[in-house]
Each structure stands twice: as C-alpha cells, then as structure tokens.
Amino acid sequence: MLDPDALIAIDIHTHAEEPCGTHADDGYDDFQAGMAAYFKSPFPHPPTVPETAAYYRERKIGAVIFPVDAERETGFRRYNNEEMAELAAEHSDVLIPFASIDPAKGKVGAREARRLVEHFGVRGFKFHPTMQGFYPNDRSAYVLYEAIQECGVPALFHTGQTAVGAGMRGGNSMRLKYSNPIYLDDVAADFPDMQIVMAHPSFPWQVEALAVATHKPNVWIDLSGWSPKYFPPILVRYANSLLKDRVLFGSDWPAITPDRWLADFEKLDMKEEVKPLILKENARRLLKI
Template sequence: MPVVDAWMQHPTPRHANHEMFESLRRWTGVERLDKPLPVAVTVAALKAADVEVGLATAWYGPQGPLIDNDEVAAFVEQSGGRLRAVAGADLARPMAAVRELRRAVEELGFVALRVIPWLWGLPPTDRLYYPLYAACVDLGVPFCTQVGHTGPLRPSETGRPIPYIDQVALDFPELTIVCGHIGYPWTTEMIAVADKHANVYIDTSAYTARRYPPELVEYLRGRGRHKVLFGSNYPMITPSRALEHLDALNLDEETRELFLHGNARRVFAL
C-alpha cells in the first residue's frame, strides 16, 4: 500500500550535527554527517517502505536556518517526485517570515509550514506566530508543529496540546493544524484537542508502530481514523523501521489506507 510520510527531513550537516540532538544520537545510533547526504540516500530509504511522498521540512531557529527553504526546494528538485516541501520561518522577523512563506508556497510549490516551538522556546500561542497563522489560512496550507515532550535537550513545556494547540484552534478555526510526535506524555490531551477541533490532526512521527500509546491506537481504530497521519521523523527513524510492526495494530483495510496515505493526501492537498 502506498505511504505518505507526513514528517521527515533531508538533513544538512549543520542540522544533523547540532549539539541539541546529542540525546537523539545517543538513543538512535544515528551518526553525525561529515559531508552533505546525497538526496538519493533519502529517496532510497523512502522507497524501501513504499513511501510515495515524503514531506521534507525546513528548520529555522533563533540562530538561523539549519535547513533553509531554498535547500529544501533543491532537495525536492533532485528527488524525482518523491519529496514535497514544507517551509520553515524565522519567528523573530514576522513580516519577513510571512513574505518568505508566500514565496515558498506561491513560487516554489511548498505544501505547508512547520515551526518547532521548543527550538524557539516559544509556545504556539506566542504573538510572533499569529501573522503566520493568518498567512497559512490565506494561502490554504496547513500549519505543522510538534507536540509532546522534547527529545532534544530543550524544555518540553511548549509541546503541551492544552492550552496551546487548543487556544490556537479557537483563535483560528479555519487553520489546519497537524501536530507531530503524538503528544506523549499528553497523548490523551492531544486526542481531546483533535476531537474538539475539526481542523486539528495528529501525526505519529518519532515513534515506531509498536510504541504508539494504547489510547492512540484505540483512537486510530475508531473515531480518529480520519484524524491520524503516518510520520517517521527520518533520519532519526526510517519509515521501514517505523512501520515494522504495523500489522500488530490490527487496523482494518479502510483505516490502514487512511492512516498511511489517505488522510495526508486530503490534509496537504497532495
């Protein structure tokens, strides 16, 4: 069955080797990059898991871009159609960020915006995000973000679904919000927010199928079948490894299809 990976990145050395990822390198065994990784390596990892489309994201933080939008556009160009691009933004320069998002979507064909709250030390309710939310609604693209505890060596508070995602969805009911990394240890909060708001979704990135919390699996099998998207967080976890124990979830055919690609195609207008 074809797969869409809703959260992955083709890393640059300045992204992969950043000191804040030391904890992830310790857990996963992913090594530092001594030179740029060929896009063909990432494409091969996607093909190995039948991933037809990987949503490759830019990373912008207070010290500058770790993967910038033009780099992502170049990766997409080299991927033979296997990658689609997700923009990043410099929160410290709100109007420049809005203009850059417009350029990325309208000129470069990017399909979403992603901002990592813990990277900025700012929750999604901070005023610096709000011009970007309005721009996402205007451009018709989802806003993607991280929920749950922070694996890298940064504080986790910004990843709480309640109050932060709940409040943003109340302020911008037209905004589509895709919340990556499940929300653990606040998964029940994340499910409640997704239930409450028509345009809030969950992606499973950074977790292998056998590590999905039981409450998420129950949600996916039932009323949440249209709300949960597959994501890997490659290169930290390859799609093949993330999906290795998918059969153990006992998803029916319709739910499996929605989870692996149907929901993502609809949400990101692929």
C-alpha cells in the same frame, strides 16, 4: 511528478538534516551525535536530501520533508528554505517540501511564507515550539499563521516530550512546556481554516492532544517519532475510531526509519479498513494530492 496512486504510503514527517550541502555548526554536530545515540541511528552521517529521496523511492513511499528554523533559540545555523525547496523539486516523484520559519520573524516571516508557497512550491510549514522557544498561541506568531491560512497549506507542530536534547546536559537548554498540545487549541479556534497537524504521540499530554483533535475538525495527529509498539492504548483506540480520518503516518526520518515504523505498525491491533487511511489516504486529503 508525484503519482500518489503508485505509492504504498506517504510519510508526513521527515527531516532534511543536511539539505544545503553545508557543514553544520560545531554545536549542531554535538546535538546530532546526541540524537543518534538516543535513537541508535544506523546512519554514519545525517542523510542528504538526495539520499533521502533515493531511500523513499526504493520503497515507493512519498515523504513530506522539512528543515527546522531554530537559529535564534539554539544558535544552529538556519537552512535556506528556497534551496531546500529546489532540492525537493529535483526529486518531486517522492518528496513534498515543507518550509520552516521562526515565528519571531513576524511580518518578514509572513512575507517569506507567501513567497515560498507562490514561487517555490512549498506545501506546508513546520514548527518546533521546544526548539524555537515559543508558545504556539503567542499572539506574535499570528501574523505568520495568517499568511499560512491565506495560502491554504497546513502547519505541522511538534508536540510532547522530545528526543531533541534528551540526555544532554540540561536537555540542551530546551524546555518541554512549549510543546504542550493544549496551546494549539487556541490556534485551531483562531485559525479555523488552517489545517494543523500535531506531530508525535504527545507524551505526557496524549489525552490533551486527543481532546483538541476531537473538538477541532481542522486538527490532525501524526504518529511519528515513536515506534508503534510504544503507542499508548488510548491513541490506538482513537486512531481506530473517532479520529481515523485525521491520523497520519509519520516516521521522523532519519531518527526512525519507515522500515522500522511500518513493521511495528503491522503488529498493532488496527482495523484493516483504517490502515490505508493512516498510511496514505488521509495525507492525500490533507495535502490535496
């Protein structure tokens, strides 16, 4: 089992790109090639869940890991949340499983969410509004949020511009508008007992993200998807002060490795007493570990 005291950090944002041993659709191969080119990925193929676990175990870092259910909008085959959770359970000393459910599934998705938490040990849920093609405050998603709130686990939302589809023809038909963090203000107000994580520096809406997080105490920010050397100064300032208890380390593995992220983080002008909060202690409170 996970021993948080033995870890140097907890990465709140890692992707299970090949969690179930299945070869992805041809369109997904093109998509992955675009991502690898954008981030200059060192990996010859998307790492499997066991490969991810081995990498994190060697570094004594815990990792929240999840797939993305965007089958309806993208056509990429959906990964099986149950199998993903079972794989993570085999490496429970370092992996913390989140699931992903397209909110368009409505009540079926809500039933799945409850089952995944109760029977498969899922500790939270990942949403990607740009890939899933929905506004987070769309009322049709609320039945799923209700289930997540009842289960007492967090919901993590992609925010801001995304490398997903970047440079591909038409941005791979993905629309950035869905990932404006201001839409999460409604969600945070309507579900005050659901912990909400806004993933990534929210370019070009960083100020909106900070406004939501400072106004709504159930909203957190993870710092994944960007090298810390590119963080806007206002984000660093808030992470060092008003939001120091609700900012989280995230890499966006495998697009960005924790080795690269942590090396750049060390060069930031962060208060020494804040660094352990961001790297591990805030995640422990969020995840109740």
